[in-house]
Amino acid sequence: MQQIIDLIQTYSLLRMLIAFLVLIGIVFLNAIVMGYLERKIAARIQRRWGPMEIGVQGWLQMILDGVKMLAKQLIVPRDADRFLFRLAPLLCFTPVVMIFAALPFSKALYGINLHIGLIYIIAMASINVFAILIAGWSSNNKYSMFGAMRSVAQNIAYEIPILLSLLSVVLTTASFDLQKIVEAQSGWLWFAVYPNLFVAFVIYLIAGCAETNRAPFDLPEAESELTAGFHTEYSGFGFGLFAVAEYGNLFIMASIASIMFLGGWNGPFGLASGPLMGAFWFLSKVFVLMLVMIWVRWTYPRVRFDQLMNLAWKYLIPFSLVNLLITAFLVKMI
């Protein structure tokens, strides 16, 4: 046992390999848990039972769905670009794992700590758009193409309010290091308590919904207009990877919100936040945020494309700009 630990400590590449395998496991586990929660909560909102058949309260349902997807044939449409068509789900999934590596689950529990962690995460998160564009384009289907185009325009528009709202936190802490940002919020003074940063928090949540293509901004896969949008032609685990990546992105969105605005692994009222308790606090904040997103999804109709753009350019961006100015002013003053 000691030898193995020594081995791991000597070879950093091996350490990274293990970390990535664990992270892939976490991404899949997250998809399973979130898929189950989403179905259950949607069912309760609609006053149904949801999955009930397999396992107690149907908790095995998502695992079996995953097994079913693995067993299905990967159909490539006749005139599709075979290479890109196969590549797209991977391209969608890989950045998610890479971002998970940089998330600080607690003070001591993280894959890598980067000085520019925030920039890294945002950069990685934008690769998702490429994946959707490639998926839509390579399937050679008009509906997929619509979905891809919408997704690109939507993501370009919503990156800006996300960056601007996060920048106001960066201004306050003067750091891109996620660990430092979390440490700056120790005690009960989470950033969401300050009024200017609270506005940034709300803007981030709305824009994050759009960034992760969740309802009411799920235009790339608007099923009543585009049947299934960019993944219309995907079957089997190609489709499965898109679903896993969607939940992974949701997790990332919520975890950035909780790191930047809700104090990350800090417990409320300065409660103990050791390695494990910190992870507990962090995960509970993330899950609360994700549950809110699910609740929102099953309540609202979908917005139209131009309205989505209006929301970004006419409301979110001006507000976040003004907010950023106010924050900069306050930081200089104090």
Place this chain on the structure above:
Amino acid sequence: MSGYFRDIYTGGKSLLIGLGVTFKAIIKPVVTVQYPREKIDVTPNIRGHIELVRFDENDSRHNCLVCGMCAKNCPCGCLTVEGEKREGVKGKVLTVFDYDFTKCSLCGICVESCSRTALTFSSEYELAGFSRQEFHFDLIKRLEGK
């Protein structure tokens, strides 16, 4: 400019109200049932497929006179009624009463047109089978089998 902020206010308020409605629904009890395990009470008045009426509780005879009105009036032609004359029996004796449920539109005209109330609706609603032949009912056999 004031319209701009009013839009945000009214819009945001309506969205919060919507969230409130769905939140209330989460707390309320579930209205569906897990079908094969639990069942809701189905009214006995349901118009299922048709059935010959028993003479009385213990007697598996029926009232049919073989007048053929049901088969004649059936819009879908799903009934085959045949009878024969027998020695010592007044009138005809029913020999064949075939009912093709795959064609039936459950309108109930056969039951209405029967002058002797020899036909009734079954309240059976869980009908499923693997072949069409399972829905070609021989009503005489069903009557005796019950």
Place this chain on the structure above:
Amino acid sequence: MSTMTKFETTDKHRFLLNMGPQHPATHGVLRVILEMDGEYAMGIDPVLGYGHRMQEKMAESRTWPGFYPNTGRMDYVGAMPFNHGYVALIERMAGIEVPERAEYIRVITSEMNRIASHLLGIGAYVLDLGAFTPILYAFDDREDILDALEDITGSRLTYCYYRVGGVLKDIDDTFIKRTRAFIENFRKRIPMYNDLVTGNVIFIKRTEGVGIITADMARRYGATGPTLRGSGIAYDIRKSEPYSVYSHFDFDIPTGKNGDSLDRYYVRICELEQSLRIIEQALDKLPDGPVLAKPKRAKLQEGDCSFSVETARGVLTYYLVGDGSEVPYKLKIRVPSYSNLSLLEEMCTGMLIADLVSAMGSLDLVIPEIDR
């Protein structure tokens, strides 16, 4: 494939998009061929006939009672008024008097069916706009109606409950109690729909000013029902030429102002309340007596006859030509959704595909009724 060549264009930026017959927004087997310019639909061509069952021809090949079950199959969501129109047509042709109690029961059941149909229409419309939850709430309420109707009629969708000369079975106290309880319960539920859907800013933005049908346009295409009333014309067969006992009741015809999707939706919401009012009054005034006139062999006379009723989607007219036999010589069925659908091209040309879905959903089409 004449429809495909209709859009042969030299403009290489435009392309054809085939929406349906299996598409989530076309509710059944409607196929719409769109000529797209980016996300804008510049040419729209609905293709019908995927659910065609030759109902009119079938009527010519069987006796008039034999065609009766088919009437409910045309519009399975609101089958009662379809049955009503047919039996009333035969009654008018054969000169059969219907007992008053039977007429009251017909009105009560028809209006309940209208509520059920509107609930489904509203729910499916909001589903088109991307909200999943309201349709399930609508199903929850609709279930109460279907259970009550099932108890009386024996069926849940295609009722076949009316008979020439009355109705199949008298209603009992449980039904009346149940209906009253439903009315009370449902009155409390309508504000919930308004909170969740009607007031929602996203819903309003998606529907307001989308798919405008002017009064003139609605008249030109012969649109009826909530589609016409949404454009501000208060035309309802129940008021303008009252059939059955509709003249005994006090109810309003809700109308819209702008003729957009929101108005058509809101007319349906208001009609729920009006239907509740009719049912309440009918239950209060319900007379005693028989429900089925003494069976008399109804013979179709020579000559022609027509009868119009107001279904949940608009005016339904049966026009029958008889030649003295039991088999109709010709039965023409004028269905509301067919005329309403024909508005689609003029209403939606140049629209975004999302708006097209919104406008098409607001017509509340039932495809088997169009194809029949």
